[in-house]
Amino acid sequence: MSVTIEKDSTAADSAATPEISPVAGHIGAEVTGVDLRHSLTDAQVDAIRAALHRYKVLFFHDQQIAHADQIAFSARFGTVTPSHPYDDEAPEGFPEILAVDSRKYAKRFGKVKYSYDNKWHTDVTALINPPAATVLRADIVPEQGGDTQWTNLVAAYNGLPQPLKLLADGLRAEHRFGGRHPQWSHDSSYAQKTQTNPIVTEHPVVRVHPVTGERSLFVTPGFTARLVGLSSAQSDRLLDLFFDEVTNPAYTVRLRWRAGTVAFWDNRATAHLAPTDLDDTQTTRVLYRTTLEGDIPVGPDGSASLSIAGAEFRGTGSGGN
Incomplete structure (x- = not known):
């Protein structure tokens, strides 16, 4: 049974209990019954956080929110970070917002793109403390195509046969922007940034989630460059x-x-894939991203990640996780 909320009623929104509806077998749920233009109650935050840890990615549709609303929503779940280690084009007045804008990527990467990396990836795992979670809001979307996919890294680990689990548990991997095969042009502005200010980290191949205790297979084509040793x-x-x-x-x-869809995912337990079906179509697609400050990953043996280049990525506020 769905919950209907009057969009102009703050009282109704503040009293509503989010309704969580799973959408796939291993990952994903839709959340209804809340209007993200209004401040969430502690009970709503607790319900959404619990759903996030269970379903890994949550979808909120028909949310007509602006940059400030997105930042305020994000801040209820943790410390909001600056937009991105390499971003210098955040919207004026909103340094926490990363514009995922197809109109800007041709200049940055030397080719038409709809995300900085069209390979499966977990956000910014080149950092010693990758974001704990990500919020992505759709502003301009194409009539066809442009979908995003997510995968459950806990399910991926659990799907390995026991001998491979034991092998993975003891391995570590180097993460850097672009992984084994960067997709951007060597003379692009983005390539220059990664060369002059490298960010590289050695992470455990299997990460233990700091809240749920679940183990995830913490490697993706977008960032994992090699296995150490x-x-x-x-x-x-x-x-x-x-x-x-x-x-x-x-x-x-x-x-x-x-337009108006918001996705909120646990970056410690998922990877995602930006669209590849729009390349060379000149279609405009604009989304806005915020990220929450993350912890340093720890493997099954208790060993933490090791920074090879680059500092921790921190925000200025405080919050929960």
Whole structure:
């Protein structure tokens, strides 16, 4: 049974209990019954946080919110960070907002793109403390195409046979922007930023979630460059095996964006795939992203990630997780 909320009633919104409706077998749920233009109650925050940890990514449709609303919503769940380590084009007055704008990417990357990386990735794992969670709001979306997919990294780990779990538990991997094969032009502004200000981290291949205690397969094509201590050939073969498990369609959910849709995902337990069906179409697609300050990943043996280059990425406020 759905909950109907009057859009102009603050009292009704503040009293509403979010309704959580799962949308796929392993990941994803729609949230109804709240208007994100209004401040959430503590009970609503607790319900949404619990759903996030269970379903990994949540979808809120028909949310007519602005930058300030998005930042305020994000801040109820943690410390909001600056937009991105390499972003210098945040909307004026909103340094926390990253514009995922197809109109800007041609200049940054030397080719038409609809995200900075059209490969499966967990946000900014090159950092020693990748974001704990991400909020993405759709502003301008195409009539066809432009979908985003998410995968459950906990399900990917659980899907491995026991011998591979034991192997993965003891491995560590180097994460850097672009992974093994960066997609941007070597002379683009983005390539120059990654070369002059490198951000590289060694993470455990299996990450233990700091809240749920679940283990996830913490490797993705967008950032994972190599497995530490192995030859290039050995690393590539094992990474391909792990990537196949991470991107197994059984663990995924796909979102058809519409203007006003907000996606909120646990970046510690998911990876996502930006659209590839719009390349060379000159279609405009604009979304706005905020991220929450993350913790330093820890593996099954209790060992933490190790920074090779780059500092921790911190916000200025405080909040929960």
